[in-house]
Amino acid sequence: MQGPLIDTLARRGVTRRTFFKYCATLASLMALPPSAGRAMAEAMAAAPAASRRPSVIWLPFQECTGCTESITRSHSPSIEGLIFDAISLDYQETLMAAAGHQAEEALHHAMKENEGKYLLIVDGSIPLGLDGAYSCIAGKTNLEALKEAAKGAAAIVAMGSCAAFGGIPKANPNPTGAVSVSDIIKDKPIINIPGCPPIPVVMTGVLAHYLTFGTVPELDKLGRPKAFYGETIHDRCYRRPFYDQGKFAKTFDDEGARKGWCLFELGCKGPVTYNACATVKWNAGTSWPVESGHGCLGCSEPDFWDGGGFYRALSRPADPLKMAATAAAVGAAAGVAITFANRAKKSSAKAAHETVTLADLEK
Amino acid sequence: MSLEDIRVVVDAGESSPYQADALSGNAPVLLRELAEHVRQLMAAGEPTAIDLNALPLTPADLDWLKATLGEGEISVTLHSDGESTLAETACPGVWWVTHHNESGHVVSRFIEVAFVPELVKAHPEDVKTGLEYLESLIFDLS
Ligand code: SF4
Numbered sequence: 429m430q431g432p433l434i435d436t437l438a439r440r441g442v443t444r445r446t447f448f449k450y451c452a453t454l455a456s457l458m459a460l461p462p463s464a465g466r467a468m469a470e471a472m473a474a475a476p477a478a479s480r481r482p483s484v485i486w487l488p489f490q491e492c493t494g495c496t497e498s499i500t501r502s503h504s505p506s507i508e509g510l511i512f513d514a515i516s517l518d519y520q521e522t523l524m525a526a527a528g529h530q531a532e533e534a535l536h537h538a539m540k541e542n543e544g545k546y547l548l549i550v551d552g553s554i555p556l557g558l559d560g561a562y563s564c565i566a567g568k569t570n571l572e573a574l575k576e577a578a579k580g581a582a583a584i585v586a587m588g589s590c591a592a593f594g595g596i597p598k599a600n601p602n603p604t605g606a607v608s609v610s611d612i613i614k615d616k617p618i619i620n621i622p623g624c625p626p627i628p629v630v631m632t633g634v635l636a637h638y639l640t641f642g643t644v645p646e647l648d649k650l651g652r653p654k655a656f657y658g659e660t661i662h663d664r665c666y667r668r669p670f671y672d673q674g675k676f677a678k679t680f681d682d683e684g685a686r687k688g689w690c691l692f693e694l695g696c697k698g699p700v701t702y703n704a705c706a707t708v709k710w711n712a713g714t715s716w717p718v719e720s721g722h723g724c725l726g727c728s729e730p731d732f733w734d735g736g737g738f739y740r741a742l743s744r745p746a747d748p749l750k751m752a753a754t755a756a757a758v759g760a761a762a763g764v765a766i767t768f769a770n771r772a773k774k775s776s777a778k779a780a781h782e783t784v785t786l787a788d789l790e791k
Numbered sequence: 792m793s794l795e796d797i798r799v800v801v802d803a804g805e806s807s808p809y810q811a812d813a814l815s816g817n818a819p820v821l822l823r824e825l826a827e828h829v830r831q832l833m834a835a836g837e838p839t840a841i842d843l844n845a846l847p848l849t850p851a852d853l854d855w856l857k858a859t860l861g862e863g864e865i866s867v868t869l870h871s872d873g874e875s876t877l878a879e880t881a882c883p884g885v886w887w888v889t890h891h892n893e894s895g896h897v898v899s900r901f902i903e904v905a906f907v908p909e910l911v912k913a914h915p916e917d918v919k920t921g922l923e924y925l926e927s928l929i930f931d932l933s
Pocket of ligand 1: 667671689690
């Protein structure tokens with residue numbers, strides 16, 4: 429395990445063991461098999477991070493800056509922050525020192541210099557109403573700016589539910605005619621990182637993947653990285669055993685609520701929401717909505733604002749017996765473990781008990 | 792009705808809002824999986840790890856598992872970016888590994904099946920740096 433990134437980290441007092449520990453944890457967060465940590469560490473260490481920093485351009489459209497807030501709050505100083513150092517963030521209105529003409533110049537310079545190679549990050553939706561007049565930057569509509577910047581991008585990251593699915597601006601009755609990035613751009617790889625806001629480490633994870641393999645991670649049918657959005661909140665919820673036993677809180681202050689029973693009947697959208705909150709948690713791993721006693725709102729799913737009420741229970745229990753049935757089957761087959769119950773549907777399942785190679789990860 | 796009339800009950804489970812003593816029944820099967828991994832270690836020398844955060848285990852399950860596996864003779868503490876402990880259980884070759892971040896939160900948890908966990912071993916590159924340092928110490932003597 430040797431390379432520019434390791435050297436950079438070493439210069440900042442981050443030891444090999446620290447880096448290795450970080451990669452083991454990142455692999456766990458990305459729901460990769462434990463042995464993938466080592467593979468990632470090796471690949472990332474060897475990435476030509478110090479010599480050729482990939483250019484990243486970040487365009488904000490119709491948004492609330494919550495996504496930027498979330499990312500910059502990834503607890504610092506951390507290795508995640510150092511991985512951010514491995515990229516060159518050439519344009520980010522909120523964070524950059526330059527303003528006005530200088531800023532625009534930086535943008536166009538970066539676009540020309542790195543044509544065909546830069547990573548474009550977009551947060552916010554794109555309004556199409558009134559010819560896009562609802563949101564303009566430097567006299568250009570968001571639509572024009574997006575098309576221009578997308579042309580030379582290697583890939584696009586749609587950060588947050590607004591860029592990925594239209595988000596709050598698109599909620600009924602959608603006064604500005606807001607649409608998502610993928611509604612407009614059809615000829616570039618687009619990685620959707622929904623969430624309102626998304627979890628910081630998901631962003632870092634995707635960047636780490638990009639640095640490691642130079643490719644877009646495996647995506648689900650809604651364009652989300654499977655590593656983080658491969659399972660529902662419900663699949664990984666620590667209250668799941670209560671759901672399986674049919675123990676539900678009926679109000680926010682009853683006995684069930686105090687005992688930490690399942691919040692399904694209080695409107696939890698965990699069963700239909702794909703995101704990593706249950707494992708990654710929020711605020712440097714402090715807690716997450718269900719742990720603080722409130723059901724999941726489903727913020728990483730399309731049109732979650734129009735889902736009919738945050739406190740209305742989902743109409744149909746999703747697979748109430750799935751977990752119990754799997755557990756029973758596993759108990760019967762000696763030597764096979766519940767590791768499979770959770771990982772069975774993932775492509776990484778077969779690797780969970782084998783040595784993982786880079787080729788396994790890179791798909 | 793005054794405020795005092797409203798009964799306040801605080802359930803066990805100290806810092807966490809859920810019932811700490813609730814076993815889900817998911818932990819015992821892990822013992823069988825571990826046995827399989829230990830057999831593999833002996834037969835092929837192949838280390839493995841189980842990611843405990845990836846499994847639907849309650850805090851009580853984890854406590855049960857930890858207590859059942861017991862404590863072994865050796866335990867290693869790593870001080871880097873928060874503390875990590877790698878403790879051998881009463882079953883040699885089975886290690887309970889906990890990584891904390893700088894604010895003391897558990898960030899990941901594994902059971903490793905290995906003769907020595909990879910993290911404990913010194914990397915050849917680091918040994919090389921160490922040798923250089925050692926040589927500079929010797930140089931300073933003269
Ligand atoms: S319904 Fe919600 S609270 Fe209940 S187990 Fe599923 S995710 Fe957890």
